[in-house]
Amino acid sequence: MNAFAHALLPAAARGLFDDEALCRAMLDFESALARAQAEEGLIPADAAEAIADACAGLVLDAQALTDAARHGGAMAVPLVAMVTQALQARGAGDAARHLHKGATTQDVVDTAQVLMTRAALAPLLAALEEAIALLRQQAADHARTPMLARTLLQPAQVTSWGLKCAGWLLPLQRSHVRLQALAVQALALQLGGAVGNRSAMGEAGERVAARMAALLGLAAPAGSWHTQRDTWLRLGLEAAVLAGSLAKIAKDLALLSQAEIDEVAEGPGPGEAAQGSARGGSSAMPHKRNPVACMQAIAACAPVPGIAATLLATMAHAHERALGEWQAEVAVWPQLWIQVFGATSAIRDALAGLRVDASRMAENIGRTWGLVHSESLTQALAKALGPQAARARIQSLGPQAMATKTPLPELLCADACVLALPPGQRAALQAALHAACDLERAVEASARQCLQWLHEDGDDPEDPS
Known part of the structure; x- marks a missing residue:
């Protein structure tokens, strides 16, 4: 990413899939593989211990790894070479012949992607939960706050700010549930070997996979999924759907914050007083307070449909090992999660300090003269x-x-x-x-729908108990 991309995303997004995280995840794979194979008697226990120790203490040269993979087309070859050198430096060179036994590059990289995605999903879900809680509170507090509903960007009828927030809330809740449910199966170990049948490990292959999965805290699939990407991609595509829901919120908030409308406004950003300047200021126009969080969310979501399309286009793997399709998938997969995490964080920030002007909402209704x-x-x-x-x-x-x-x-x-x-x-x-034309009467249907949605989700905002 360049400086412009970094400026649109929270600092926490930068480390989710960086080179350090990838290298550590691949080393964790090799360590778990060796330990699981030792427990099944496929390699000596002392060799597994030496491999695990070497992996724990090794800091890979990510640039050298990348350069070698670019030349050879397979990242496991330079990875094994680097771990072998570490073993030799520790006086455990004999253990190197048991390293990476029965595995292949896709096993290492896929499992590393799974481990990094699990790590990325945690802060994403946390930010999403905060955004959901903020929207629920807005919906409960403003179920009967009248505002203009707008269709084709023109005044339409009276709705309520609470119902608008509840309408944003529901798809976020659905994505939250589905991401967790899909992750149960999708965050699974990949271990198939050369063609996906674990032949190098014989009858012990399934047991090794189960032990590895337990060591890494991952699901243990019945077999390899190296060319069957449906479960994996469903998780990614749900993240893409979430991005669409977030973009809708950002666009609506930005439109409502226009000076001509002025019904809501983003609050001060984190540390604004210490920065000495207003968030969303202009270099030329001192009066401006641009909706920065909405801008960041919209910008973060913009590449996501293209990424989702690329992921779908990569599903046609050739035979038992893809020739370019898988490689294209793993290249764009991290960016999907980084963008969606950035958008989720931005929407949470926009909602956290949101100023709602109910009197302006009523005034804008009045300006339609009935x-x-x-x-x-x-x-x-x-x-x-x-x-x-x-x-x-x-x-x-x-x-x-x-x-x-x-x-x-x-x-x-x-x-x-x-x-x-x-x-x-x-x-x-x-x-x-x-x-x-009575506003209380006009807003009643929206209030009823808003409270119904909140109540159906298990929380009645009008019940103090």
Whole structure:
């Protein structure tokens, strides 16, 4: 990553899949393989101990490893050479002939990817849980806070800020559940050997795999998955779906924070006072407070669909070992998790300090001069004039309401077709027209839906118990 990429992501993202993490994960694979094979009697116990000790104390030269893999096409060859040198330096050179027994490059790299993904999933889920909790609180606190719903970026009807937050909340909760469920199977050991049948370990292969999986804290699959990537990629694709949900939240928040709308605003960033400048400031315009967290989330999510498409495109592995497809997968897999973690962290930060201006939300509703209540106004008017006539009058008077800044119910009450009604019917209709624009009444359906969603998830925000 260059400096621009680093500036868009939290510092914690940088170490998730870095060279140090990869090297350590591959060494952990070799150590566990040797220990498991020793426990099954396939290699001497002292050789396994020497290999484990060498792996524990070795710091691999990541650049040399990469250069050698680029030349030979297989990372296990230089890896084995480096561990062998470490064994020789420790006076345990004889143990080297038992190193990497029955395994292949894909076993090492796939398992290393699994170990790094498990490590990356923990902070991702933690940030996601924080974002979920923040949204739940917003939804509970603002179930009946009226705001404009907007369709095709235009004012539509009245909804509630709570329902909007609950709508963002649900897909995050679903991804949280599914990521954990998919991880149970996907975070599995890879050990297949040359063609996936563990032939070099004979009948002990399955037992070695089970022991290795236990040592590494991974699932033990029935066999190798080196060319069957469906379970593995489902985990990655769920992360990509999460990115889409996060991008939607970021875009909505950014739009609502525009000065012309001004219904929400990001709060101060971490350590803003110490930095001596406002978060989201401009080099040219001192007044600006840009929605930086939303920007970071949107930018982090932007590459994810392309990465997901690449992962799907790599599934057509040739025969028993892919020629380029697997290599392309492992090259982009880390970036997926880094981007999604970055987006999750940014959304959490945006929500953590979010300022909600309920009065501005009500003001923006008022600036529509009653047009957002057109559906309920039509229903009230239709009882006296019929549906077609009611719709025609509202369509005719709507532009006048906006042009003269006169509430639409007032124009309707003074309209000739209403004034022509018998006094009793006219008075009842005029009362109904004003009632149709009552905000508490207008927000009720959204509040009910919001509270229902929260209650169905096992938490009734109106129940103090």
